[in-house]
Amino acid sequence: MRKTLAGISSVILCVTILGILPDVAFAATPFRIISRSEWGADESFLYTKEAAPLEKQTDPQEKTSEPDTISQRQQDCIENRKLYPEEFVPARTVRKKRDETYRWALEYSKEVKLLVVHHTAIQVTGDDRDSEERMRALYEMHANGRGWGDIGYHYVVADDGSIFEGKAGGDYVTGGHVYCGNIGTVGIALMGNFDVEKPTQAQMRSLQWLLITLSKRYHIDPDDKTRFHGKEVPTILGHKNLLSTDCPGYYVAETLNQVRINVARNDYSMPIRFPVVARAKSAGILAQRQKERLGLATNEPVSGISAVGTTTIEGRPGDTAIFLVEYRSGNTEVGRRTRIAEVSRSSNRIGLSQELAGRDMLVRTDLLLPESLPPQSVQAIRLKVEYPIEPGTYTLTIGGVEYTLKVTGRRARNAEPFSDETLPLIEKSTLTQKTAGEIANRKSDFGSGLRRDESQIITIRIRLSTREAAATSCDVVDLKKLKTQYRGTLECTMIEGKPAIINTITLEDYLAGLAEEPDTEPYEKQRAFAIAARTYAAFYLDPLQRKFPGMPYDGDDSPTRFQWYKGIAFELKNPHWVKAVRATANSVLMLNDVLIKPPYFSSDDGRTRSPVEAGWKNFPNAEIFGSKPDPWCKGMPMAGHGVGMSGCGAEGQAGEGKTGEEILRYYYPGTEVREIGSTEIGK
Structure with missing residues (x-):
């Protein structure tokens, strides 16, 4: 018998099994799938000495690596079975192998529609066991500790990049990784707890290679969406996209879009850029999660406000910044517009507003919950702070989370002092819809070199091509929604029969939203890349060096065509990059x-x-x-x-x-x- 699972917390499975794939088209890669026999799976776990009565066997559709399910989840499953019965019918079922009876009968899917990414929720930092030993322990926990007779994941990827075959049965076999969602899905679990630690780059490269391989095997478009139990979801997604859960952990959930892009490009070698998160999440929340995964008794779930990203926000006097907080509910539902946190300021010149029903509403003393929230759930809340007009260091406290506001530099253009009496609601962008001719007429201001506004600030025009995918005309482009995501001005025009969204912005604000070097990178590297990226963009402002000659824009937000521009969202998650941009201004x-x-x-x-x-x-x-x-x-x-x-x-x-x-x-x-x-x- 292998070692038991001492020190291992319960795992959040999210994989559907697929068996060992032939290394066709990938023979030259350094990756391979380590078979069950190679990592030492004890195959006796699969079989029972006596055939178990059918009515006492666990329904494979209800197998999941999560803690005991809650009643709402059970009700949702019953409803889905009624509405989409064909999605719960296996293609075939195998109960025996020769004279031996499986403890967990093998069921097979007609097709695989989703590749689901999980984390095991078991921290690997400080664990000195090798990856094979950890894999055997995980297998034993699922097979014997949970009584399933096998591991629920189809594949497990270790921190050293090793890829292990999971559940036995081969292609199309169903696993036990998503409650009420195992038929038609394949689950891949990464070893680690990615709420508190980051995956390794070796781990992410292996994940990307495996996703590319599985996409080809099951004819899945990694850049597409599909309908699953009545919902439209990405074909590559995290466990939390199907159920209310933290899996696959913050650092994987926040970077899955990068993974999808790399998989769609057939590029497994591209490194992943992880966000930098201020350690403002309550240690109590993490302790609560650990207790739940270990199956220990828990008290009332920790509820309240936690920070998303850094708690130090820097900006110019009179300027504004958007940031996010999370609110976690307890054991009861929280109603829409409920007061959820007190707000206090070190100065009444700090303006704060929150988005409610698509509008920015002033926050005086209380933060409101935008939408109703079920028990034990999390909701992100978008806030906008307006800096005081005087430079200095200020504090803003929201429900026990203290933010430090560092106000430095020149006063923002058109900035007016905030006061409780006037209640200004500052807009990020001005919005217009113009013809190509109106925009093109402005190209004459290249004149003697750099284009500048009336304050002699250099500006650049960026086409937001990644935002135009489904638009057929400017009438269907929601500029009001986009205004919260980009600085400067936004306008839409028709170019060659297609809508083009153009963001006119100062060169420095453009650089701040450029996704070149996230805060996972050293600060001096960020400074070097800020200067190089600024130079590259400015080079194409020369009328003799146009990247897109004849077009009413200078660059594109696609990294394959110009530079990877993501706007305010990138700024919020990467304050050190913004600092590097400001420190190297011009x-x-x-x-x-x-x-x-x-x-x-x-x-x-x-x-x-x-x-x-x-x-x-x-x-x-x-x-x-x-x-x-x-x-x-x-x-x-x-x-x-x-x-x-x-x-x-x-x-x-x-x-x-x-x-x-x-x-x-x-x-x-x-x-x-x-x-x-x-x-x-x-x-």
Whole structure:
């Protein structure tokens, strides 16, 4: 008998089994699925000595790695079985293998529609067991501890990147990872508790490879949605997208969209950028979750407000910022517009509003719950703070969570002092719908170089192409909704018969919302990339260097066409990146008083590539970008074109104490960091 599960809390399963896949098309990859026999599965767990009476067997559809289900969940399941009975019928059932009877009869799905990602909710940090030993312990807990006769997950991915075969039975066999949702789904569990620790990059690369493999096997479009039990959901999703649960944990749930994009691109090597979270979540909440997973008695569930992201917010006098808090209910339902938290300020010049029914409403002394909340559930609440007009450090307390407001720098344009009497509701964006001709007529203000507004602030126009997917005309584009997600002005016009959403914004505010280097990266690396990204964007503001000639915009929010621009949402989750942008304001790379076009990429195998090696002919200032040693990246896969500054190299140098400017000098030799404010494009 293998070791028991000492020290392991119960796991949140979310996988449907798939068996070992042939390494077709992936033979050259470093990945493979470790079979049950290889990791040491005790197959005697699968069988019972005596055939169990059918009426006493557990319904496989109700197997789940979660704690005991709640009555509402049971009621929802009964309702779904009535409404969608065909989705609960297995293609076939196998109860015996030769003369042995399975403890858990093998049921098979007609088709697989969903790939569900979970975490085991068992922290691996500080666990000195190897991954195979942990896998055996997990198997024993499910098979014997829970009495299932097998593990519920189809696949388990360890922190070292190992991929283990889970439930026995092969392709299309149903697992036990989603309550009332096992037929038609495959579950993949990552070892770890990702509410309190981050997955490793090796783990995420293996996950991405496995998802690519399973998508091909089951003919699933990873970038699509499908209907499951009457709801439209992504084909690759987290456990929490199907049920009220924390699985697959914060760090995986917040990055699943990155995973989907990489899987859709067939790129398993792309690293994942994890958010940085202030440790404001109550230790009591985490302790409560742990008790629930261990099956221990719990008291009234911890309820109240917790922070999402950092509790230190920085901005200019008179400016505004959007941030989120979470409210967790207890054992009872909380009604719509219930007062859920007291609000206090260190100054009555701090403005605060919350979004209710699509409108920003002033918050005086109490925070309200926007929508009704079931028991033991969480709701995110969007807030907007208006900084005082005077620089300084202030505090804002919301239900026991204290935020520090650091107000520095120049006063925001058109800022008016906040007062309780006037109750101003400041809008982020002004919205207009214009013709292409009206917008194009403004291109003449390129004139002698950089486009500036009346205050001589450089502006850029970005097409939000990722927001246009389903739109057929400007009439169906919801600019009012988008205004809360982007600074500057928003407008819609028809270009080549299709709607184009254009965001006109200052170059510095654009950089703050640019998803180049999240707060998981070292600060000096962020500074280096802020300067390089600003230089790249400014290069294309030159009327002679247009990225999109003849178009009424300068760039695109797609990383494949220009730069990955995500707006306010990225700012909120990455305050250190915003700080790096502000600290390097107007700084660009120049060679002989002329802006360069600075390429950069993710990782290489120990050396950068020249433009010629990348297939770039007549690349400007090619002499800067000759191949050079990049020892900080040695042993890593090539991810990107390889020309210019590497992300892994910049991170390595920052770890050695190099400044952002020193990093830039290494990758762009001969250039200088200069102020763009005194320089004209096209010089």
